[in-house]
Amino acid sequence: MPLKNTGTEQLIKDTAKQLLFAEGKLHATTQEIADAAGVNRTALHYYFRSRDQLIAAVFQDAMQGLSQRLDECMLSETSFREKTANIIAVFLKDMIAFPYQETFLITEINTFGKKLITNIQSEPVKSYLKEASDEMEKGSIDKMEPIHFLMNLFSLMSYPLIMAPLYKKLFRVSEKEFQRLINERETLIMNMLFKS
Structure with a gap:
């Protein structure tokens, strides 16, 4: 199993934080977060199995x-x-x-x-x-x-x-x-x- 790229994981969290906290997009989808981070949704789901897991990590x-x-x-x-x-x-x-x-x-x-x-x-x-x-x-x-x-x-x-x-x-x-x-x-x- 390949090692996870923690830089990508942090990028996804930072992007979610920007969308949720700075722009007020509290209902941003995983697709919107992935697009804003410049990664595909598969990559996002590799690090965070669901939107709930990503939101919990950002929280x-x-x-x-x-x-x-x-x-x-x-x-x-x-x-x-x-x-x-x-x-x-x-x-x-x-x-x-x-x-x-x-x-x-x-x-x-x-x-x-x-x-x-x-x-x-x-x-x-x-x-x-x-x-x-x-x-x-x-x-x-x-x-x-x-x-x-x-x-x-x-x-x-x-x-x-x-x-x-x-x-x-x-x-x-x-x-x-x-x-x-x-x-x-x-x-x-x-x-x-x-x-x-």
Whole structure:
């Protein structure tokens, strides 16, 4: 049996990621992915026996990558405020590059359930929540259940991007104007969450 060309396998995953996450083609077929990757469908099926296997591989890569980047922010040797700013910067950078990634991840979780969520470490989150609690005691952020603080943080970042197509029409803003608004989010979010 010939060895698999992992470069081709990665090309297929990267192409699927581009179609699904960047272009929003959440229902892209294996033929569309193969065509975009410049491979035939037989090659795609050699690496991924079905569309479901390809989607599962792309899902796992996306979850692992995002989780790793956020964990690094949460465990960094910086102040809580700097950690939070870094989380926002990392998350928004991902969301701007791949505006449909969150929609894809949520759709897949809702479709296939919790079994898809693996390799998510709870220690970085526990550590970050403990620091949030400490900051509340210091008075730098409003007192609340620390989980609410983190849910608020993620909501403030992701919701505007998930709703971007509707917001662009509702507010009658161009892509360039919407991008400007998103670029302002980091400062706005920090001002909402932290007391001066």
